[in-house]
Amino acid sequence: GFPIVARTDFSRTTFLLEVEHPQMARAARPGQFVIVMLDDHGERIPLTIADFDREKGTITLVIQAVGKSSREMQSRCQVGGALFGLVGPMGIPSEVSDAKKVICVGGGLGVAPIFPQARAFKEAGAHVIGVVGFRSANLVFWEEKFRSVCDEFIICTDDGSAGIKGLVTQGIEQAIAEHGDIDEVVAIGPPIMMRACAEATRPHKIKTMVSLNPIMVDGTGMCGGCRVRVGGKVKFACVDGPDFDGHEVDFDDLMARLQRYRPQEAEAMEQWLENCRRLQVEEVR
Amino acid sequence: MARKTIRSIPQERAFMPVLDAQERATNFEEVSLGFDEANALVECERCLICPEPACIPGCPVEIDIPGFISKMLKKDYHGAWDTLTDSTFLPAVCGRVCPQEDQCEGVCAVAVSGGLEPVAIGRLERWLGDMAIEKGWKNESHIEPNEYRIGIVGSGPASMACAADLAKAGCKVTVFEALHAPGGVLRYGIPEFRLPNSVVDAEIGNLEKLGVEIRCNTLVGRLFTVEQMLDEMGYDAVFIGTGAGYPSFMDIPGENFNGVLSANELLTRCNLMQAGKFPNFDTPLEIGRKVAVIGAGNTAMDAMRVSKRLGAEEVTCVYRRTEAECPARLEELHHAMEEGINFQWLTAPVEILGDSNKNVRAIRCQRMELGEPDDSGRRRPVPIPGSEFEFEADTVVYAIGTAPNPILGQTSDIKLNKWGYIDTDETLATSLAGVYAGGDIVTGAATVILAMGAGRRAAASIRDYLGIRD
Ligand SMILES: Cc1cc2nc3c(=O)[nH]c(=O)nc-3n(C[C@H](O)[C@H](O)[C@H](O)COP(=O)(O)OP(=O)(O)OC[C@H]3O[C@@H](n4cnc5c(N)ncnc54)[C@H](O)[C@@H]3O)c2cc1C
Ligand SMILES: Cc1cc2nc3c(=O)[nH]c(=O)nc-3n(C[C@H](O)[C@H](O)[C@H](O)COP(=O)(O)OP(=O)(O)OC[C@H]3O[C@@H](n4cnc5c(N)ncnc54)[C@H](O)[C@@H]3O)c2cc1C
Ligand code: SF4
Ligand code: SF4
Ligand code: FES
Ligand SMILES: [Mg+2]
Numbered sequence: 001g002f003p004i005v006a007r008t009d010f011s012r013t014t015f016l017l018e019v020e021h022p023q024m025a026r027a028a029r030p031g032q033f034v035i036v037m038l039d040d041h042g043e044r045i046p047l048t049i050a051d052f053d054r055e056k057g058t059i060t061l062v063i064q065a066v067g068k069s070s071r072e073m074q075s076r077c078q079v080g081g082a083l084f085g086l087v088g089p090m091g092i093p094s095e096v097s098d099a100k101k102v103i104c105v106g107g108g109l110g111v112a113p114i115f116p117q118a119r120a121f122k123e124a125g126a127h128v129i130g131v132v133g134f135r136s137a138n139l140v141f142w143e144e145k146f147r148s149v150c151d152e153f154i155i156c157t158d159d160g161s162a163g164i165k166g167l168v169t170q171g172i173e174q175a176i177a178e179h180g181d182i183d184e185v186v187a188i189g190p191p192i193m194m195r196a197c198a199e200a201t202r203p204h205k206i207k208t209m210v211s212l213n214p215i216m217v218d219g220t221g222m223c224g225g226c227r228v229r230v231g232g233k234v235k236f237a238c239v240d241g242p243d244f245d246g247h248e249v250d251f252d253d254l255m256a257r258l259q260r261y262r263p264q265e266a267e268a269m270e271q272w273l274e275n276c277r278r279l280q281v282e283e284v285r
Numbered sequence: 286m287a288r289k290t291i292r293s294i295p296q297e298r299a300f301m302p303v304l305d306a307q308e309r310a311t312n313f314e315e316v317s318l319g320f321d322e323a324n325a326l327v328e329c330e331r332c333l334i335c336p337e338p339a340c341i342p343g344c345p346v347e348i349d350i351p352g353f354i355s356k357m358l359k360k361d362y363h364g365a366w367d368t369l370t371d372s373t374f375l376p377a378v379c380g381r382v383c384p385q386e387d388q389c390e391g392v393c394a395v396a397v398s399g400g401l402e403p404v405a406i407g408r409l410e411r412w413l414g415d416m417a418i419e420k421g422w423k424n425e426s427h428i429e430p431n432e433y434r435i436g437i438v439g440s441g442p443a444s445m446a447c448a449a450d451l452a453k454a455g456c457k458v459t460v461f462e463a464l465h466a467p468g469g470v471l472r473y474g475i476p477e478f479r480l481p482n483s484v485v486d487a488e489i490g491n492l493e494k495l496g497v498e499i500r501c502n503t504l505v506g507r508l509f510t511v512e513q514m515l516d517e518m519g520y521d522a523v524f525i526g527t528g529a530g531y532p533s534f535m536d537i538p539g540e541n542f543n544g545v546l547s548a549n550e551l552l553t554r555c556n557l558m559q560a561g562k563f564p565n566f567d568t569p570l571e572i573g574r575k576v577a578v579i580g581a582g583n584t585a586m587d588a589m590r591v592s593k594r595l596g597a598e599e600v601t602c603v604y605r606r607t608e609a610e611c612p613a614r615l616e617e618l619h620h621a622m623e624e625g626i627n628f629q630w631l632t633a634p635v636e637i638l639g640d641s642n643k644n645v646r647a648i649r650c651q652r653m654e655l656g657e658p659d660d661s662g663r664r665r666p667v668p669i670p671g672s673e674f675e676f677e678a679d680t681v682v683y684a685i686g687t688a689p690n691p692i693l694g695q696t697s698d699i700k701l702n703k704w705g706y707i708d709t710d711e712t713l714a715t716s717l718a719g720v721y722a723g724g725d726i727v728t729g730a731a732t733v734i735l736a737m738g739a740g741r742r743a744a745a746s747i748r749d750y751l752g753i754r755d
Contacts, residue, residue, distance in 0.1 A: 043567035087502040222530035223550035256643040264569035
């Protein structure tokens with residue numbers, strides 16, 4: 001297995017795992033992802049490499065517990081334990097262009113994965129504006145980490161409990177209004193957010209890169225399950241992406257395809273919760 | 286002993302039991318049960334032990350077929366298996382999955398000049414292979430280690446065969462596999478009812494007994510490059526056997542509706558990820574009531590028969606040529622027919638239709654007729670105007686072929702041909718010194734035995750390159 005060496009819980013649903021894999025820490029580039037299996041009955045789930053530490057030989061994953069596999073990881077992955085499967089880095093690394101001024105946008109499960117890109121742009125000498133979105137102040141994480149690589153940093157919360165009240169698109173609009181010379185926007189988050197970001201930048205003709213998260217199995221180009229439509233053409237996100245030009249992506253197609261296994265996912269969740277309840281009852285006895 | 290003649294041999298093939306078609310179509314048990322000893326010996330009697338056997342050149346790895354059959358007749362089964370394994374590393378696999386009717390059995394004298402069913406060479410080979418697994422036979426008494434380290438990319442039949450030969454030659458061999466389990470298509474593609482995982486596990490176990498180290502969860506090209514293997518990681522030579530797993534679609538309207546998937550996705554979910562046991566295994570797979578599979582090769586047959594076993598009521602094969610051109614193994618085609626698959630020959634899809642939730646609801650096809658022969662000599666199917674029709678389907682599976690996996694091309698300077706396959710010379714050397722390639726990634730999708738043969742040829746070339754002598 002692959003040893004888990006650190007864990008942090010950011011909120012009731014979001015947690016960080018640091019996993020030992022020196023070879024991967026050396027190879028990883030911003031924008032790449034891994035595929036994880038919790039155990040030999042598990043499914044293969046893709047997760048973005050949110051950070052890597054070449055000296056320590058670790059990679060960092062930030063996971064939102066949304067369904068059976070991610071919730072089971074939340075309850076079972078502890079320091080000292082190990083992951084059954086971990087393969088990567090996968091996908092084509094993000095192109096860190098020579099843009100002078102960029103906005104890096106992260107929302108929901110995209111907040112962590114945008115970090116290595118913001119850092120890479122900073123290291124390449126760009127003026128980096130970070131825009132991150134959370135539901136409310138108590139869910140905010142990595143603020144200091146972001147501030148250390150961003151020249152400007154805008155937090156947006158749905159309820160206004162931290163930063164500006166509103167969606168990340170408001171943060172983008174604010175930044176565009178203040179700077180007439182944004183070269184590029186990079187956005188990672190739920191498809192609906194990435195689409196909104198692409199629509200916000202389209203009238204300004206600002207290049208906008210998004211990182212797509214379709215359902216994957218192997219992540220090696222073998223199953224075609226991750227296919228997305230970009231510019232009218234079919235692409236496999238795991239080997240042709242995951243980054244694509246947001247103005248070209250067919251987000252409706254992506255969102256519909258992400259629904260593919262909803263009934264089974266609900267069933268898996270149901271059964272897992274039921275098993276958890278049963279175990280608790282037994283423990284009490 | 287008088288020479289055998291066509292008239293003196295058993296006229297009928299020896300009996301090999303198969304599971305009942307109705308019953309087996311609901312489970313994943315192996316369909317063909319194999320010979321027992323008595324029947325295997327009867328089948329051996331049918332071989333004429335030809336002085337100039339046509340069957341040997343008919344086999345891509347030139348197994349000495351009359352040689353192993355003669356030993357079987359003397360009940361020297363271990364000796365027979367040794368003869369087999371002089372040429373093949375995977376007898377229990379190839380005996381099951383080779384398209385024998387196009388290879389060894391297709392040219393067997395018993396059929397060609399005698400007009401009878403050919404000697405069941407594949408079944409005999411399987412019987413010996415299974416016996417070897419059961420008894421734990423091995424034929425490498427002593428390996429003299431040398432100082433060479435070989436890195437192998439992928440763990441399909443090409444890689445397995447190459448690894449075995451180089452390990453026997455004394456090299457320290459490491460196999461890198463991207464998935465979490467080794468075996469390539471033998472693991473994720475060909476289903477349990479045709480090739481049980483226990484057989485694949487046994488063959489992999491034999492590799493490990495030869496001292497080969499297998500490292501799964503390793504995506505070469507991304508975790509490290511082929512160039513790094515030679516320059517930094519200390520491998521003296523590299524073999525690439527990454528297969529041609531990139532599934533093709535047709536670019537007709539409706540291909541992205543939910544319910545449209547590649548055969549590779551269906552088979553991977555089912556075979557590698559055990560989706561049939563959902564929710565006890567976490568990977569889901571939804572097979573509708575009515576499944577349409579496009580294509581008629583082995584992959585299509587497997588996809589159809591798996592769909593049936595996962596509960597589909599109606600499974601239809603859509604193929605633009607006729608049964609005569611169907612590229613699947615004959616046995617699989619027959620088994621699929623027995624299991625109640627519908628075949629729509631001379632039919633091609635033109636559009637996939639969806640409902641308001643973007644789920645598939647039907648497929649629109651057109652009828653074809655055979656026109657002039659094309660470059661391959663096969664008559665080209667041409668659409669019949671006005672013949673379009675629709676039928677209901679909630680799952681549409683593409684099994685129309687694959688393209689080369691792009692990752693190594695993206696990450697290394699290795700020379701590819703214009704279709705994206707790795708370019709090699711006749712020794713299977715690539716454009717990078719010390720790097721060899723073989724199997725589907727060189728030839729395009731082919732067969733297990735051809736991949737295995739290529740792996741062995743590359744192993745011989747690598748030995749020459751490193752100057753390793755017997
Ligand atoms: C390239 C990529 C990077 C990702 N990075 C992260 C990350 O850094 N952090 C994070 O929390 N999540 C990330 N995800 C999403 C994550 O993979 C899914 O949330 C996870 O697979 C859900 O599994 P589940 O069993 O917990 O939930 P389920 O209830 O099974 O699924 C919830 C939803 O997640 C999606 N999903 C389900 N299975 C898969 C799958 N095999 N592949 C992709 N999506 C799936 C579906 O839309 C589904 O409706 C990423 C996805 C991709 C493709
Ligand atoms: C469903 C199906 C049924 C078939 N039925 C038959 C049959 O009945 N008879 C027959 O003779 N042939 C059959 N074939 C064809 C046969 O299986 C293939 O020709 C054969 O497996 C090719 O072997 P290979 O070693 O070249 O590659 P594969 O078996 O494709 O193995 C390649 C391996 O390399 C791994 N890999 C790829 N890229 C990387 C990378 N970058 N790093 C690490 N690992 C990597 C893959 O994950 C895979 O495990 C069938 C094929 C399929 C798909
Ligand atoms: S390996 Fe295949 S072709 Fe060769 S003898 Fe065996 S079954 Fe026939
Ligand atoms: S051609 Fe047929 S009969 Fe002749 S040796 Fe080969 S298997 Fe036997
Ligand atoms: S996940 Fe299978 S091809 Fe991309
Ligand atoms: Mg899930």
